[in-house]
Amino acid sequence: MNLRNIRIVYAKELLDLLRDRRTIISMVVVPIILMPAIMISVATISARSVGQARQEIPKVMVIGGKDSPDTLHGLESLKTLQLVPASADYTNLISDKKIRAAVEIPSGFEQDVRLERPPKVRIYIYEGEMKSMFAAEAIEQFFRNRKDAVVSNRLAAARLPTSTLNPFDISRANVAPPQKVSGNIVGMILPYLVIIMCMTGSIYPSIDLTAGEKERGTIETLLTSPANRTHLVLGKCLIVMTMSLFTALVSLASNGVAISIMNRTLFASSKHSPLMFSVEPSSLLAVAVLMVPLAVFFAALMVAIGLYSRSSKEAQSYLQPMLILTVVPAMAAALPGVELNTRFALIPVLNVSLLSKEVLSGTYHLHYMVLVFASMCVYAAIAIFAAVAAFKRETVLFRT
Amino acid sequence: MIETLALTKIFPDKKRGPVRALDQVSFRCEPGKIFGLLGVNGAGKTTCLRLLATLLQPTGGTAKVAGFDIVAEPEKVRAHIGFLSTATALYGRLTAAEMVSYFGKLHGMDGALLRQRLDSLFDTLGMNEFRDRRCDKLSTGMKQKVSIARTLIHDPAVMIFDEPTIGLDVLTARTVIHFIRDCKARGKTVIYSTHVMSEVEKLCDAIAIIHGGKILAEGSLEELRQRSGLRDLEDIFVQIVEGKP
Numbered sequence: 125m126n127l128r129n130i131r132i133v134y135a136k137e138l139l140d141l142l143r144d145r146r147t148i149i150s151m152v153v154v155p156i157i158l159m160p161a162i163m164i165s166v167a168t169i170s171a172r173s174v175g176q177a178r179q180e181i182p183k184v185m186v187i188g189g190k191d192s193p194d195t196l197h198g199l200e201s202l203k204t205l206q207l208v209p210a211s212a213d214y215t216n217l218i219s220d221k222k223i224r225a226a227v228e229i230p231s232g233f234e235q236d237v238r239l240e241r242p243p244k245v246r247i248y249i250y251e252g253e254m255k256s257m258f259a260a261e262a263i264e265q266f267f268r269n270r271k272d273a274v275v276s277n278r279l280a281a282a283r284l285p286t287s288t289l290n291p292f293d294i295s296r297a298n299v300a301p302p303q304k305v306s307g308n309i310v311g312m313i314l315p316y317l318v319i320i321m322c323m324t325g326s327i328y329p330s331i332d333l334t335a336g337e338k339e340r341g342t343i344e345t346l347l348t349s350p351a352n353r354t355h356l357v358l359g360k361c362l363i364v365m366t367m368s369l370f371t372a373l374v375s376l377a378s379n380g381v382a383i384s385i386m387n388r389t390l391f392a393s394s395k396h397s398p399l400m401f402s403v404e405p406s407s408l409l410a411v412a413v414l415m416v417p418l419a420v421f422f423a424a425l426m427v428a429i430g431l432y433s434r435s436s437k438e439a440q441s442y443l444q445p446m447l448i449l450t451v452v453p454a455m456a457a458a459l460p461g462v463e464l465n466t467r468f469a470l471i472p473v474l475n476v477s478l479l480s481k482e483v484l485s486g487t488y489h490l491h492y493m494v495l496v497f498a499s500m501c502v503y504a505a506i507a508i509f510a511a512v513a514a515f516k517r518e519t520v521l522f523r524t
Numbered sequence: 525m526i527e528t529l530a531l532t533k534i535f536p537d538k539k540r541g542p543v544r545a546l547d548q549v550s551f552r553c554e555p556g557k558i559f560g561l562l563g564v565n566g567a568g569k570t571t572c573l574r575l576l577a578t579l580l581q582p583t584g585g586t587a588k589v590a591g592f593d594i595v596a597e598p599e600k601v602r603a604h605i606g607f608l609s610t611a612t613a614l615y616g617r618l619t620a621a622e623m624v625s626y627f628g629k630l631h632g633m634d635g636a637l638l639r640q641r642l643d644s645l646f647d648t649l650g651m652n653e654f655r656d657r658r659c660d661k662l663s664t665g666m667k668q669k670v671s672i673a674r675t676l677i678h679d680p681a682v683m684i685f686d687e688p689t690i691g692l693d694v695l696t697a698r699t700v701i702h703f704i705r706d707c708k709a710r711g712k713t714v715i716y717s718t719h720v721m722s723e724v725e726k727l728c729d730a731i732a733i734i735h736g737g738k739i740l741a742e743g744s745l746e747e748l749r750q751r752s753g754l755r756d757l758e759d760i761f762v763q764i765v766e767g768k769p
Contacts, residue, residue, distance in 0.1 A: 132629045136618070143617040143658075341613030345674070347579050348612065349630035350603035518580050519536070 129351045133359025134366075141329055141367065150328045151367055155321050155375035160382035167386050174254070181206045182224035182259035185214050189229030196229070198270065204262045218250050224259035225249050237274060301486070310383065311484035312458040315411070315477045317379055318372050319454040320447075322415055325371025326422040327443050330364045334430030335439035343521060357427065357515035361508060364423035372415045376408060410483045410493075417500035418476050424507035431514040431521070457481035469495040472503045525713055526553040526576060526682060530585035533571050533737075545571040547737040548585065553715050553730070555681070558708050560728030561717040562761060568737040569717035570609070573686045576715065577607045590681045590713070603631060606675030609686030614670055616660030620651060623659055624673045631678035638677075645673045665696040672703050683707045685716045689723065701727065721757045735765045 141147045184205045189196045200207055211217070214226040226248040230236070236243040247263050250256035279286055300308075337343040346356060426443065433439035453474035456462050464478040475496040482489065514520045533546040546568045553559035563569045574580045576589055578598035587594045590604035614623055621642065628638045646652050649669045654662055659670060668688075675683065685704060689697040704727060707714050718724060724731055725745060732742040741748060741764045745757065752760045 129630065132626070136615075136622075136626050139622070140615060140617045340616070341611050342615055344579065344609070345612040345614070345627075348577055348602060348605070348607040349627055350599045350632075351630045352599060522580070 126352060126355050129355040130359045130362065133351070133356055134362050137329075137333060137360060137363040138366070141332065141363065144332070146328055147332075147367070151325060151371050152374070154324070155371050156378045159317065159321070159375060160378045163379060163382045164385060177255045177258055180255060180258075182255055182262070183208050183222070184259055184263065185210055185217070185223050185226040187214060187226055187228040188231060189233065191232055192229055192234040194234060195270065199227070199263075199266060202262065202266060205259070205266075214248060218248055218256065221250065221253070221255075224253075224256045225263060227263050308481075308485040311481035314376070314379060314484060315457040315480035316454045318376050318411065318415065318480070319418065319473060319477055320451065321375035322368050322372035322419055323422050323447060323450050326364050326368035326419070326426045327447070329367045330423065330426030330430045331433075331436050331439045331443070333360045333364065334427055335433040335436045336430075338433075338521075339435050347521070353515050354512050357431075357512050358508070361420070361424045361427050361511055364427055365419045368423050369415060369419040372419060373412055376412060376415075380408065404486060407484045407486060410488075411480045414476050414480060414483075414497065414500075417497060417504045418473070420504035421472060421500060421507050424504060424511045428507065428511040428514045431511065453477055464489070464492050464496075466495065470499050472500065475499060525555055525591070526551075526559070526587065526589050526715055528552075528572075528576070528585070528587040531572065531575060531582055531587050532584035533568075533575060533580060534583040545737050546575065546582075549734070549737070549739050550585075551732050551739060551742060553713050555713045556708060556711045557729040558704065558714040558716055558727050560724045560731045561715065561734055562719065562721070562724050562731055563717070563734035564719055564765070567734045569719075569734055570611075570686055571737075572734070573607075573609070573684050573715065573717055576601075577605060577684055578602055579607075603678070604680050605682045605684055606678075606680040607684045607686075608671055608675045608688050610688065610690050611686070612671060614659040614662075614667055614674075617658060619656045619658055620662065620666070620670045620673075621646070621655045623670055624677050627674045628677040633678060641677060641679070642673075645676055649673055664692060665699060668692065668696050668700060672700070680712070682713045683715070685714070687718055688716075689718070689720065721761065725757050733761060733764050740764050 181203075182205060184199075185208050186196065186199055187210050189199075199205065208223055214223065217223045218226060228246040228248070230243045230245070233243045233245070245267055247260050249260045275289060276286065279288060334343075337346070347353070349356075425446075429442050429446070430439045433442060450473055453471065454477050456468075456474050457477045457480065462468075462478065464475070464482055468478055469475045469492055479492060479496045482492070529550050531546055531549040532544070535543045535545055537543045549568070549572060551559070561569045561572060571580065575582050575594065576587055578594050578601050582595065589601045592600040592604065594601050615626070618626065624642055624645065625638060628641065633641065646655055649672060651666075651669050651673060654666050657666075659667060662670065683704070685700075688700050688704075692700065701723065704714060704716060708729075716723075716727065728745070730742070730744055731748060733740045733748075741751070743751070748757075748760050749755060752763055754760045754763060
């Protein structure tokens with residue numbers, strides 16, 4: 125192995141790529157500026173719109189209820205609702221978002237309650253529309269309170285304690301440390317972002333150094349040098365791996381900064397909420413280490429595909445499906461119920477995604493860590509072997 | 525010295541079946557002489573030169589370049605050749621000096637030796653003016669000079685030129701022709717492929733007419749004239765290629 129030649133190719137390719145504006149955009153602008161900016165913007169916009177929706181007093185229509193004055197009066201006195209006159213086209217008004225909800229009080233409601241013939245109150249909403257849901261919540265809360273009052277009165281009349289209907293309480297208590305709780309949430313988002321950035325970081329340089337060289341005619345120039353072809357391709361793989369890893373790590377760091385900015389601004393008021401993201405530095409370090417074999421795997425695979433392609437366009441058409449194939453396992457960490465097991469630990473990308481999720485939530489299963497790292501090293505070695513084999517095949521290099 | 529022995533190259537082709545691009549080609553190029561490979565497009569010139577430069581592997585036969593076998597010792601062959609063609613482009617984002625230096629390093633040169641050789645080549649070829657300019661900002665003539673410097677940086681014993689003047693303007697083509705003559709004057713073995721008759725007449729000590737992957741005739745221009753009874757190289761070429769008596 126001639127490390128000198130690998131080093132020469134590496135240094136040249138680094139210089140060459142750093143002088144390319146497109147590299148700077150894909151490696152620096154996208155992960156450092158664009159991705160965190162999108163993350164902060166989306167969080168800010170959603171926090172703001174939720175806040176605005178909460179502040180709005182929803183317009184609600186009451187249908188019926190003329191023979192139930194107490195209920196009607198109770199609803200009218202609610203400061204959280206703005207009642208509008210009843211009309212027959214309430215469904216259209218809800219669909220057109222002119223009113224947020226309608227509540228139908230059946231005829232003889234209060235009398236039926238008194239006679240213990242349970243009537244049914246129906247709330248009409250726009251399913252999935254946030255402001256409509258908030259209106260429904262307020263109406264439900266009102267009727268729950270009335271129900272509780274009726275139950276209390278009945279128990280009192282029967283001289284029964286309230287514990288008759290509530291023999292015991294159930295409550296949840298979180299025993300996981302706040303870091304683990306927030307790490308669990310971060311662990312659902314961050315692996316996806318970092319894996320995708322790791323892959324996208326390798327796409328442009330790999331195309332440029334393979335199919336791009338074929339297109340520009342420099343591959344033939346390079347092949348006339350006495351350097352061993354294995355060393356040439358290893359130099360190329362190494363630089364693509366560097367770019368991939370750099371993009372992933374920069375993305376990890378910049379998203380970390382974005383999270384801390386969000387903590388200080390958006391979620392500052394809810395200090396004990398799980399939304400207060402915090403991740404242990406050791407977890408981030410473990411994820412960074414995991415990214416190394418993944419970056420080698422992506423780099424060598426992309427180089428092999430790029431070498432096989434006749435042109436940059438052809439390489440892009442091969443790499444786009446690769447991106448989609450990566451997105452699915454990368455997203456696995458965000459899917460509920462998908463957990464790391466021995467079988468998943470052997471599936472590339474999926475294993476890194478699930479292990480990163482575990483590690484970010486502070487769970488360290490040593491045997492899975494070894495299994496995932498070792499299997500990714502094997503996949504990376506296979507990908508390197510494929511890239512070297514492609515670079516030695518004249519039918520691939522001179523494919524026209 | 526270049527010596528080929530029944531050099532054969534067959535390309536697999538899914539539509540047409542195996543294509544015999546080079547068929548049992550044998551010839552010999554001496555040091556200090558220019559050997560011209562004359563043929564139409566698709567005759568097998570580029571395949572032959574790519575085989576000699578070890579860019580391709582022969583299907584049959586072999587060749588010795590600068591004393592090394594192209595099949596057994598491809599890296600040693602490449603260490604002793606300079607290969608120039610219009611397909612050997614430059615790295616646009618590197619400067620002229622970086623480009624030549626990169627190839628010097630890949631040829632095992634470093635430090636003072638590389639600097640000295642680089643300075644000498646840039647002085648000789650008049651390249652100092654654009655030494656630190658990026659290759660993609662250079663004119664065609666300047667680019668060709670950088671390519672020449674790239675092939676000469678390791679002072680190879682054998683020079684392989686594959687249609688090096690194709691698509692170049694008159695002045696740039698003249699620079700290349702001067703350079704090829706200079707290589708001969710320095711005692712290098714030069715093999716040169718072209719389909720431009722006038723260049724062959726001007727430059728070559730020996731000519732091989734290649735067609736359909738086979739060498740149809742070989743000798744000096746004078747020998748070919750005597751054998752054909754014709755004076756003009758173009759007439760000789762057409763007579764040989766078309767198989768007229």
